[in-house]
Amino acid sequence: MASIVSIVGGHGKIALRLAALLHPTHKVFSIIRTADHKADITAANATPVIMSLEDHSASKFTEFFEATKTDVVVFSAGAGGKGGPDRTKKVDFEGAVKIFDAIEGVKDAKPRLILVSAIDSRDVNIVPEHYTPEDIEAAKKAHEGALKNYYHWKYQADKDLVKRTAFPWTILMPGGLLDDAGKGTANIGRTGLTHHTVTRDDVAATLALLLDRPGAAGLALNIIGGTTPLKESLDAAIKERANAWSMVRIIIKGGVWKNTEDEVLKAAIAKYGKNQWARISSLLVRKTPKQCKARWYEWLDPSIKKTEWSKTEDEKLLHLAKLMPTQWRTIAPIVGRTATQCLERYQKLLDEAEQKESEELGLAGPGDEAGPSADDVRRLRPGEIDPDPETKPARPDPIDMDEDEKEMLSEARARLANTQGKKAKRKARERQLEEARRLAVLQKKRELKAAGIIMRHKTKKKGMDYNADIPFEKKPAPGFYDTADEQARQTTAPVGQSLRRLENKRKPEEEDAERKKRQRRNADGKGGEAPHQTKFVAARDAQIQKLKEAESIGRRRKLVLPSAQVGETELEDIVKIGQAGENAKALVAGGSEAAGRLLSDYEGLERAKMARTPRTAPQQDNIMTEARNLRNMTIQQTPLLGDENTPMHPGLGGGTGFESATPVHNVAFTPNPLATPLHPSSDAISATPRGDPSMIGATPLRTPLRDNLSINPEDQISVVGDTPREQRMRVNSTKRALQAGFSALPKPENNFELLVPEDEGEDESDERQLSVEDAAERDAKLQRLREEQERREVARRSQAVQRGLPRPANVDLDGLLRKLKLSDAEAIAEADSAAHLIHTELAQLLEHDAIAHPIPGTLLPGGTRSSYSIPEDDTIAAAKAAVQAEIASALGYPTANEVQLQEGLATLAQQEEIIESHSWSAIRQQLLFDAKTSTWVDPEELSEEERIAGLSVLLNRSRDTMASEAQKTGKLEKKLGVVLGGYQARSRALTKKISDTFEELQRTKLEYESFSILRTNESATGPRRVSALQEEVGGLERREQALQRRYAELDSERRELESRISGLEDKVMAEAEALNEAALAEMENEA
Incomplete structure (x- = not known):
């Protein structure tokens, strides 16, 4: 609810009634021209302020609004058409513009404006659609009558106001005013001109209702007499956004960005570059050059990071904000974000710190008692304008677009696709000259090379070489794993590809191909219906999908882990020390009792190995600590008031420090419960001024440590007495006990025995997995195992299957054995013969191949299993070796290797083929072909x-x-x-x-x-x-x-x-x- 209201033109009849209505709940300042009207203003329970719209400047009104902290300004001043054309212009137009400028000049929160205008304030050449013929006739009489100048300057003031975006405003346009008593009813919103009178009491009551309705911002509302209650009629008009504007549509530069505007902006930047912002903004009717530039550098630039903030970035942001307060343009490139992102993140961190402090102090009430959060306070209210729309995502395009937006898209499409203009032709000529120059240089290089002269001239390319460089490349840190295979795949030479294919199509060729394709589609009628006017030429779907995948991958936050405190070398040393102790105990296990006492038993530590590792203390959060400190520094008062210093929270290791532009990183470590306790230093932060420094941070009278060999010195905490005399007595007693122990040692014996340690086999079951195997290495290992298994399975197949040779689709084992005469009694009698075994194995192998590796035309049902047992790899290898030895001996080369045997077999096969061909030719001369049996038989x-x-x-x-x-x-x-x-x-x-x-x-x-x-x-x-x-x-x-x-x-x-x-x-x-x-x-x- 507005609490402070300033009425400009406070002596008007509507202003006096409004002041009387607002008296109980609002503080009202009425601005009047002369002191003669003070009594009337005081009678209306308002504070009179003497300031003239004609004589005072806009800065004076700005100072008044700032001094009174005005929430709402009601402009009700006007000459009413009685002071002549000059005075009407000076008050109704120039005075109104002066108030607009004054509100814009307010530095802090700008007040809201309610302007009292006149009904039918519009351009006389444009008639509203909802006007009836009677309304048009009435409007014509009003605009041509005695109030012609009054309507004109009211319209000019309204037209100037709608261009303003720095503050919220509402225009109320009443009809003919009457002094009758108010009825409490009216027709508000988009109305006609018949029965257009309204009482001044109802207009004042409507203004009082508008004070508490910020949702009416940006509306121009008519008010005439009616039967609907004022509150219901006003709320309905605000809900329906029943704007009564009758003037020329005025395009306000700025506002939320849409998808079409983003696409047009990107296409324009691709054509005109990132310097001609005025030319680029000419394609966007609603945006200025400054807004186009801000949209690119704040949102559309591909180098902008839109992922979540990491802990390192937060720490760097807070540290730089501490060193350079409010210098967000300087901080942004160091952090790697935009200035707006840095500011929003900074505010969010401060809000989290404030919320955490409130929760710790119990200031946040439960349920409805809880106050508004920082997000609620910063959230835009209905009618408020976003000050930074360039940093927000684009709004989806509406289904039914405005005519000006359609015209904008058509013009942008025509200008961006223009290839027949002067500039396009000049660019084409420049490209042709550049191509001719390139070909001439290439020909010169080839001629010089043919003459034996090699040119090493390196031409400087404009912009970035996308073949040699990677835009926005950020090389990752080298890891622990070998990436030679990946690099080899990336740098594989393009063998078998032409130079034309590697160079791809040039821009003019792509444009010509696209134009021909479009002409062919239009000629053939394949396009179907005409494309919608709002459809914009965008990238291909595949590229959009890649961009979405890259964006989803980029949202993943990095895993930030502290560096290891104990390396591989330290772990090996610890293991060796433990093994040395165990070996020493094993050597003296059978010796004297004195030697055994020197080696105490520390096996009790085995129980601590399964203890859960405690994590680092959660209270040491440098980011939250720095956020609290910065918040305290922000809300502190001036030192001139003499208050206490700003409370600062010490962070871990002194916070981020002030030594450099980058924060000081403190390595987080995990406490070790098995480490030997050390005495804390006397200058520790947690030290108490009183008490013994040796007891800082320790609990007195704790359980004594189990230390049989007195490795850890006495910490004076496990005993009761700690006076200096008792300390000296304890030290002397320890010395005497040590001397007595040394004197009781037996005399040394020079007997040595060498024991060679036995090699113990490694028990893989007892080994512990010290580290988790890398997923990439595991996958690579499994892939190699699978490939090896597949290779072995392929090697176990028959040669006919491996080489893809022709083989029968269906094999009848019994019939095949009968044809080979291996199933009768004679074959059974010769079971031990080698031929029988070979033929049987051959038949079974044919049946197995037909079942395990079927070919088209098989009659076997799916799921049939073969009864043939595949020999083991060792058996096959032994058989191959025996066959190779037999072949070598048959060829007369017992010591020949496999390559020599293959060459010999190939030579022998060629000779046999020649012999068979000659023998077959000789036999064929003696035979004739029988057509009935399709065989060669004897001519007789x-x-x-x-x-x-x-x-x-x-x-x-x-x-x-x-x-x-x-x-x-x-x-x-x-x-x-x-x-x-x-x-x-x-x-x-x-x-x-x-x-x-x-x-x-x-x-x-x-x-x-x-x-x-x-x-x-x-x-x-x-x-x-x-x-x-x-x-x-x-x-x-x-x-x-x-x-x-x-x-x-x-x-x-x-x-x-x-x-x-x-x-x-x-x-x-x-x-x-x-x-x-x-x-x-x-x-x-x-x-």
């Missing part, structure tokens, strides 16, 4: 007709054989044509190439011989032509030199003439100038 026994009939049968058989063989040959020719067609074409091409090369070789040889003859001729005539040319060149050089000299002479003569001409020209010019000057002088004189 057959008539002419019988001879012709026999030859006809042989001819028909030969023709049938020829036809069948011809048919088989045709099939083989076709098969060989398919198999060898390429090789034949290649052979023809190579043959043509060889012939062309040979012809070119002949032509080149002819040219070579021609040029050789030409060279011989030129070597003889060449020097003469060269000398003639040299003489001609020498004459030309001499002539050129003479001409050059003549040219030099003429050139010098030319230059001399040019100089003379230039001198004469200068003389002529001087004379001309002198004449001009003389003429000028005469002219001047005349003038």
